[in-house]
Amino acid sequence: MAFAAFSGGSEKSEYKVPRKNSTKVALALLLPGMIYLALFFITPLVSLVATSLEVPDASGEIGRYQYGFEIGNYWYVIQTYWPHIARSFVYALAATILSLLISYPLAYFIGVRARKWPLIQKLALALVIAPFFISFLLRTFAWKQLFSNESWIVTTLQSLHILAPDQYLVGTDFMVIFGLTYNFIPFMTLPLYTALERLDLRLLEAGSDLYATPAKVFRKVTLPITMPGIISGTLMTFIPIAGDYINASRDFLGSSGTQMIGNVVETNFLRINDYPSASALSVLLMAAILGLVVFYVRRSGTEDLL
Amino acid sequence: MATDFVARGSDLDLVGIRKEFPGFTALDHLDLHIPAGEFFALLGPSGCGKTTTLRLVAGLEEPTTGKILIGGKDVTASKPHERPVNTVFQSYALFPHMSVLENVAFGLRQRKIEDPLKRAEEALALVQLGHLAQRRPQQLSGGQQQRVALARALVNRPSLLLLDEPLGALDLKLRREMQIELKAIQMEVGLTFLHVTHDQEEAMDMADTVAVMNKGHIEQMGAPEALYDRPHTVFVAKFLGQSNLFIGDVAETSANSLSIEVAGYKISVPKDRAEKHTGKIAIGVRPEKADLHQQKPAPSSSENLIGPGEVLDIRFTGVSNQFLVEIPNIGLVTVFEQNEGNSTVALGDQVYVSWKVDHSFGLADLPDSVEE
Numbered sequence: 001m002a003f004a005a006f007s008g009g010s011e012k013s014e015y016k017v018p019r020k021n022s023t024k025v026a027l028a029l030l031l032p033g034m035i036y037l038a039l040f041f042i043t044p045l046v047s048l049v050a051t052s053l054e055v056p057d058a059s060g061e062i063g064r065y066q067y068g069f070e071i072g073n074y075w076y077v078i079q080t081y082w083p084h085i086a087r088s089f090v091y092a093l094a095a096t097i098l099s100l101l102i103s104y105p106l107a108y109f110i111g112v113r114a115r116k117w118p119l120i121q122k123l124a125l126a127l128v129i130a131p132f133f134i135s136f137l138l139r140t141f142a143w144k145q146l147f148s149n150e151s152w153i154v155t156t157l158q159s160l161h162i163l164a165p166d167q168y169l170v171g172t173d174f175m176v177i178f179g180l181t182y183n184f185i186p187f188m189t190l191p192l193y194t195a196l197e198r199l200d201l202r203l204l205e206a207g208s209d210l211y212a213t214p215a216k217v218f219r220k221v222t223l224p225i226t227m228p229g230i231i232s233g234t235l236m237t238f239i240p241i242a243g244d245y246i247n248a249s250r251d252f253l254g255s256s257g258t259q260m261i262g263n264v265v266e267t268n269f270l271r272i273n274d275y276p277s278a279s280a281l282s283v284l285l286m287a288a289i290l291g292l293v294v295f296y297v298r299r300s301g302t303e304d305l306l
Numbered sequence: 307m308a309t310d311f312v313a314r315g316s317d318l319d320l321v322g323i324r325k326e327f328p329g330f331t332a333l334d335h336l337d338l339h340i341p342a343g344e345f346f347a348l349l350g351p352s353g354c355g356k357t358t359t360l361r362l363v364a365g366l367e368e369p370t371t372g373k374i375l376i377g378g379k380d381v382t383a384s385k386p387h388e389r390p391v392n393t394v395f396q397s398y399a400l401f402p403h404m405s406v407l408e409n410v411a412f413g414l415r416q417r418k419i420e421d422p423l424k425r426a427e428e429a430l431a432l433v434q435l436g437h438l439a440q441r442r443p444q445q446l447s448g449g450q451q452q453r454v455a456l457a458r459a460l461v462n463r464p465s466l467l468l469l470d471e472p473l474g475a476l477d478l479k480l481r482r483e484m485q486i487e488l489k490a491i492q493m494e495v496g497l498t499f500l501h502v503t504h505d506q507e508e509a510m511d512m513a514d515t516v517a518v519m520n521k522g523h524i525e526q527m528g529a530p531e532a533l534y535d536r537p538h539t540v541f542v543a544k545f546l547g548q549s550n551l552f553i554g555d556v557a558e559t560s561a562n563s564l565s566i567e568v569a570g571y572k573i574s575v576p577k578d579r580a581e582k583h584t585g586k587i588a589i590g591v592r593p594e595k596a597d598l599h600q601q602k603p604a605p606s607s608s609e610n611l612i613g614p615g616e617v618l619d620i621r622f623t624g625v626s627n628q629f630l631v632e633i634p635n636i637g638l639v640t641v642f643e644q645n646e647g648n649s650t651v652a653l654g655d656q657v658y659v660s661w662k663v664d665h666s667f668g669l670a671d672l673p674d675s676v677e678e
Binding site: 200202203205206207208209210211212213216220221224225227 | 364365366385386387391392393395397399400401402403412413416417458462
């Protein structure tokens with residue numbers, strides 16, 4: 001039946017699409033995706049929300065909980081962990097802004113300036129992606145080594161009196177934000193590159209022809225036209241950074257003073273077996289990010305991205 | 307403020323311009339003077355340097371050597387945003403993130419001119435697009451976008467308006483309409499227009515002066531009628547309309563005319579219509595100036611006569627019949643006859659071709675295929 005469209009020449013051009021059939025085909029094609037979503041997204045989500053409302057088991061045994069409807073779990077985690085929640089968003093904001101400031105000129109160079117030299121363009125793009133070939137954990141650990149208390153970087157900074165003799169880098173806010181920025185820069189650079197690579201340079205010429213200085217052309221033409229890239233780049237960095245737990249972890253670049261929500265969730269789930277608190281924090285994080293994203297996208301006028 | 311808000315056009319002078327790109331020279335020894343208020347067309351095939359010339363004037367390229375003066379002021383070192391010049395780009399280059407109205411107001415806002423939106427609305431009304439002011443450029447048709455681009459440039463009242471093949475993307479009918487509209491707007495606002503095109507009809511139709519460009523220099527410049535009537539070079543004779551060319555050594559010179567001999571025929575040209583008076587020269591005639599004869603006409607000193615030859619092809623274009631005649635030892639000659647409904651010439655007929663000596667023109671050079 002479906003091959004009828006291919007079998008004939010022009011005399012078959014009145015071939016009608018069998019609507020009922022095609023709907024069935026479409027549904028059949030959608031089914032694997034739907035099953036996947038139901039199994040691996042909806043089910044865990046429901047389970048997570050359910051867990052976040054559980055209460056301790058009557059036996060009082062550690063790590064055993066039973067179904068309840070304890071909204072109080074949420075109040076508890078907000079009261080207990082609000083500094084971690086706030087810290088997560090401050091870190092994420094700082095690292096996102098830093099990534100944007102570093103990535104935009106980089107992406108501009110690769111996507112606009114390097115158009116004349118395709119080889120350099122491809123090489124630079126490969127270099128942006130190259131860090132992915134080495135494990136995320138290894139690279140973060142390497143930074144820890146580089147900035148460790150005995151490293152030449154720290155001793156030099158100390159001898160220059162930029163750091164006090166008893167001041168170190170690992171475990172500070174600076175170090176965690178540095179690590180987050182470093183690890184997520186490619187996620188910012190690539191969407192920015194995509195937007196800048198498509199930028200019609202004739203529009204910039206038109207801007208300067210219409211009396212705009214180079215700075216004005218950037219502000220009035222380049223920036224607004226590449227805004228979709230900026231939005232998707234910031235979302236692709238901010239969201240995973242807010243939930244990151246590697247960089248801020250004591251084992252990597254952080255200390256007890258730099259714990260983010262991710263670390264708290266990890267501790268609650270895996271170390272002290274407080275599943276409801278961990279779940280409540282996860283749900284809160286998800287809701288907060290979702291709310292922020294919707295607000296952000298609305299404000300920036302790029303609803304098409306949602 | 308970088309520029310004054312002028313209401314009249316300015317002169318443009320290009321002095322000794324040379325522009326080199328890596329690997330080739332786009333322009334060489336280019337000198338040009340365009341008087342204020344003129345509609346000037348740069349006409350040439352692609353790659354002849356006409357767009358480069360325009361970009362030099364706009365400041366989007368820098369000349370390797372030479373000077374650019376607008377209204378007598380040297381702007382060679384000025385940046386594009388400092389020049390009192392606006393461009394209608396071939397691609398229109400409308401800002402996709404702004405409404406049509408904001409596009410038009412862009413230049414006014416940059417120069418902090420009062421009431422930018424009101425002036426922009428007036429400019430849109432001039433190009434009859436007032437009702438589409440709030441649309442995005444992408445929502446308009448090609449012709450409408452073209453008019454927005456024109457309004458966006460015109461609203462600034464530049465000393466000089468540059469048009470880079472602005473009608474190239476439009477279909478034939480719309481192009482003709484826009485040509486008339488553009489000419490009317492130019493007369494109304496009185497600005498200097500520098501129009502770049504490869505369409506010879508467009509250039510002749512609209513411009514006061516046409517400069518024909520070839521390989522980075524100006525071949526010939528003048529009023530469209532003069533250029534058509536008396537081309538100076540083979541390139542102009544072939545690019546601007548069609549020409550029949552006859553090549554031979556000058557055999558006879560009288561007080562007012564000279565003649566060459568080609569395959570036993572004598573072809574004459576008035577001396578004041580010939581660029582070269584000695585040696586091997588090319589004499590041409592426009593196809594519509596030539597006549598066909600089925601009987602050999604009486605020889606006359608004021609007529610050139612060749613033939614007989616065979617009619618190889620007849621094309622009917624409505625307004626005229628176009629005949630292709632092969633004259634032995636000369637080659638193909640094209641003759642246009644107005645369609646007056648009385649043509650009796652048929653394919654394969656033996657015919658004679660004649661034209662007035664006064665309609666001949668003598669060229670300064672020879673076609674590339676002919677050796678000196």
